[in-house]
Amino acid sequence: MSALQPSELDRPTLARDRSAADADLKSVSAALRRAEFGDRLRSLALAAPLLVLLALSFGIPIVLLLSRAVYDPTIADALPKTTKALAGWNGQGLPGDDTLAALATDLKDTKAKGTAYELAKSLNARLPGARSQVLKTVRKLESADGQAALDALKSVPFWSAPATWPAIRSGTHSLTSFYLLSALDLRWNADGGIERVPPEQAIFIQVFLRTFLVAASVTLATLILGFPLAYLIANVPKGLAAILIVAVLLPFWTSILVRTAAWTVLLQKFGLVNDFLLFIGIVSDRLDLMYSRIGLIIAMTHIQLPFTLLPIYSVMRTIPPSQMKAAYSLGARPFTAFRRIYIPQVFPGVMAGCLLTFILCLGYYITPALIGGASDQLISNFIANYVNVELNWEMAAALSFILLVFTLALFGIFARILGLDRLKLV
Amino acid sequence: MLLSPYPTTGERIRVTLLWLWCGLVMLFLLVPILIPVPLSFNSGAFFIFPLEGLSTRWYEVVLGTQRWQSAIGNSLIVAFGTTLIATTLGTLTAIALSDEKFPGRRIIMPLLLSPLIVPVVITAVGSYLFYARVGLASTYAGIILAHTALASPFVVVTVGASLTGFDRNLMRAAAISGARPLTSFFRVMLPLILPGVLSGAAFAFVTSFDEVVVVQFLASASQRTMPLEMFIGLREKLSPAITAAATLMMALSIILLVVANLLARRGRKASNR
Numbered sequence: 001m002s003a004l005q006p007s008e009l010d011r012p013t014l015a016r017d018r019s020a021a022d023a024d025l026k027s028v029s030a031a032l033r034r035a036e037f038g039d040r041l042r043s044l045a046l047a048a049p050l051l052v053l054l055a056l057s058f059g060i061p062i063v064l065l066l067s068r069a070v071y072d073p074t075i076a077d078a079l080p081k082t083t084k085a086l087a088g089w090n091g092q093g094l095p096g097d098d099t100l101a102a103l104a105t106d107l108k109d110t111k112a113k114g115t116a117y118e119l120a121k122s123l124n125a126r127l128p129g130a131r132s133q134v135l136k137t138v139r140k141l142e143s144a145d146g147q148a149a150l151d152a153l154k155s156v157p158f159w160s161a162p163a164t165w166p167a168i169r170s171g172t173h174s175l176t177s178f179y180l181l182s183a184l185d186l187r188w189n190a191d192g193g194i195e196r197v198p199p200e201q202a203i204f205i206q207v208f209l210r211t212f213l214v215a216a217s218v219t220l221a222t223l224i225l226g227f228p229l230a231y232l233i234a235n236v237p238k239g240l241a242a243i244l245i246v247a248v249l250l251p252f253w254t255s256i257l258v259r260t261a262a263w264t265v266l267l268q269k270f271g272l273v274n275d276f277l278l279f280i281g282i283v284s285d286r287l288d289l290m291y292s293r294i295g296l297i298i299a300m301t302h303i304q305l306p307f308t309l310l311p312i313y314s315v316m317r318t319i320p321p322s323q324m325k326a327a328y329s330l331g332a333r334p335f336t337a338f339r340r341i342y343i344p345q346v347f348p349g350v351m352a353g354c355l356l357t358f359i360l361c362l363g364y365y366i367t368p369a370l371i372g373g374a375s376d377q378l379i380s381n382f383i384a385n386y387v388n389v390e391l392n393w394e395m396a397a398a399l400s401f402i403l404l405v406f407t408l409a410l411f412g413i414f415a416r417i418l419g420l421d422r423l424k425l426v
Numbered sequence: 427m428l429l430s431p432y433p434t435t436g437e438r439i440r441v442t443l444l445w446l447w448c449g450l451v452m453l454f455l456l457v458p459i460l461i462p463v464p465l466s467f468n469s470g471a472f473f474i475f476p477l478e479g480l481s482t483r484w485y486e487v488v489l490g491t492q493r494w495q496s497a498i499g500n501s502l503i504v505a506f507g508t509t510l511i512a513t514t515l516g517t518l519t520a521i522a523l524s525d526e527k528f529p530g531r532r533i534i535m536p537l538l539l540s541p542l543i544v545p546v547v548i549t550a551v552g553s554y555l556f557y558a559r560v561g562l563a564s565t566y567a568g569i570i571l572a573h574t575a576l577a578s579p580f581v582v583v584t585v586g587a588s589l590t591g592f593d594r595n596l597m598r599a600a601a602i603s604g605a606r607p608l609t610s611f612f613r614v615m616l617p618l619i620l621p622g623v624l625s626g627a628a629f630a631f632v633t634s635f636d637e638v639v640v641v642q643f644l645a646s647a648s649q650r651t652m653p654l655e656m657f658i659g660l661r662e663k664l665s666p667a668i669t670a671a672a673t674l675m676m677a678l679s680i681i682l683l684v685v686a687n688l689l690a691r692r693g694r695k696a697s698n699r
Contacts, residue, residue: 036527039527040527040528043522043525043527043528043529044522044528044529045522046518046519046521046522047518047522047523047528047534049515049519050516050518050519050538050578050582051519051534053511053515053571053574053575053578054537054538054575054578056571057571057572057574057575058540058541058552058553058572058575060556061552061553061555061556061557062544062548062549062552064552064555064556065548065551065552065555066552068555225451225454226451228444228447228448228451229447229448229451229452231444232428232444232445232448236428244452247452247455247456249687250455250456250680251455251456251458251459253632253679253683253684254459254676254679254680255632255636255653255676255679256636257636257638257653257657257675258459258462258636258656258672258675258676259458260660261462261656261660261668261669261672262458262459262461262462262672263458264660264664265461265462265465265664265669266458266461268664272461302454302455302458305454305455306455325430328430334437334440359543363544363545363546363547363548365545365546365547365639366638366639366657369661370657370660370661380545380546380547383547383551384547384550384643387551387554387643393555396551400545400547400548400551400552403548404544404545404548407543407544408543411543415536420535420536420539
């Protein structure tokens with residue numbers, strides 16, 4: 001290693017042959033390199049079990065989920081003959097009778113393969129209303145063969161509508177941008193360009209905006225509540241500061257679910273918050289705080305407050321009070337000193353706390369599910385709903401994809417500007 | 427320290443307002459976590475003060491009925507399993523990462539922390555999709571695996587902190603004295619970093635014990651944990667039994683985390699000597 005300088009090794013070898021000394025030196029450094037390599041291997045071997053476990057239990061699941069957003073073989077699998085026949089179609093007008101016949105055969109086969117419902121659902125995602133049409137056609141085809149089947153197919157106007165075939169063709173490519181675009185309320189139009197979906201189908205942009213709005217409101221509320229408290233804790237005598245910090249940590253250590261449960265009790269129509277508001281006379285009638293935006297923001301603010309406060313406090317603790325006194329003695333008015341001396345120094349802490357809270361709010365699930373109303377569900381709730389209720393994995397995956405991109409981008413900014421060290425809260 | 431030695435009226439007003447505001451914020455922080463405690467001892471079935479009378483009937487429901495008992499049992503199985511795996515593997519990884527020459531440390535650290543950053547719904551849905559394919563959905567092993575991903579970052583970070591001041595020469599000294607690597611680990615390194623390891627274990631336990639979203643997707647009806655039972659209860663009907671369960675869970679997390687933090691502090695102090 002670097003501690004062994006060549007000159008030091010040379011000294012005892014003066015009497016010896018120069019080339020033998022060189023050989024010694026080489027074998028020593030080779031041995032050191034081997035030892036160092038062995039050390040690295042051992043370190044890697046120590047870290048490997050957890051890394052492998054995380055890759056299996058966390059990495060692969062997420063990659064698999066995200067891949068569902070862009071990979072959907074349902075239509076290609078259910079309609080193999082149609083897929084082949086469509087390869088020669090130029091996309092203009094309606095495809096020929098041979099394609100229709102292939103479709104009739106494929107649709108008949110879906111009954112036997114049990115893929116009819118999957119196909120209907122997948123096509124319905126691209127063409128609203130397609131589900132019933134597909135299932136109706138499959139029923140009609142049950143007792144028809146050859147020309148009769150073709151006629152039966154043609155008797156359903158859905159299959160000669162202009163929008164149907166481009167949708168089928170886009171579905172026969174297993175790799176698809178359809179779901180990712182849908183998650184942003186976009187779609188391909190007939191000319192191959194990207195357009196917004198009609199307003200009555202557009203939901204996701206609104207959900208993303210709502211998620212950002214709730215996250216921003218909660219971040220702002222935690223800052224307004226947390227900044228003065230952090231300042232107080234940083235500037236009172238040590239003993240009192242320790243008590244105040246415990247008061248911040250107690251809720252921080254209580255699980256999100258338990259705190260959400262506490263808020264559902266408090267926010268009831270006949271709960272304590274309403275009792276209190278009536279008592280001090282702010283309201284004359286009980287408010288509906290449960291299943292409301294305001295209730296959701298109150299509960300989320302309570303849960304996130306320590307996440308904003310602790311990074312701010314840890315920076316404030318390092319600012320010596322003598323600086324402000326120096327500013328006063330130089331004639332600065334309190335507000336000027338605060339703005340020009342204090343704020344620039346606490347800014348990294350404020351950024352860290354606010355970014356952390358904002359990032360965590362984007363992924364909120366439990367609190368909106370329990371306290372928010374139907375119009376307060378955030379993006380995470382939609383993801384869960386697509387999995388649990390709609391059984392539409394592709395859409396859940398696409399929404400996850402976009403949520404993850406936002407989260408990681410913000411986290412990248414956090415790590416880049418503020419460093420990962422600010423993340424530790426324990 | 428807030429007031430200067432010769433405060434002006436303006437300063438007095440500002441500091442009084444600061445105290446007032448902070449008092450309100452403290453109430454906002456503490457009242458919600460303290461309220462379920464007295465309510466859980468209410469003998470009536472409503473969340474109304476004053477209490478109708480004191481009783482432990484809701485604790486009897488939580489500790490005495492089969493549904494909650496099996497939930498508590500499941501929570502303990504999952505949390506102990508998670509703690510065991512996350513602590514063992516997390517400690518090994520922290521030791522490896524504490525070596526400055528470890529290849530790719532700057533890439534591995536963010537990767538290790540990523541389970542904390544990725545929204546938990548994405549983790550849960552992804553686990554459900556993958557585990558169902560490999561036959562791990564609706565198994566204890568599956569839930570424990572998924573929880574280990576969420577819990578291990580805490581172990582790596584706390585053990586890592588207790589290792590920052592660990593003198594690696596001690597290990598070399600042990601090796602020179604003839605100790606085999608395992609012996610020097612158990613007799614030299616582990617005793618010195620034990621506070622950090624135990625504190626990591628406590629964090630892992632609480633992480634798993636409080637977790638509900640992953641369980642919601644991965645557990646079958648027979649694997650419902652206590653948080654999941656609470657979540658379902660909150661959605662369907664609000665029973666005071668939930669306040670009792672919440673009080674129990676809160677007490678356990680707070681006790682464990684107080685212990686964890688004291689140990690972590692001690693571990694850091696010991697290693698910084």
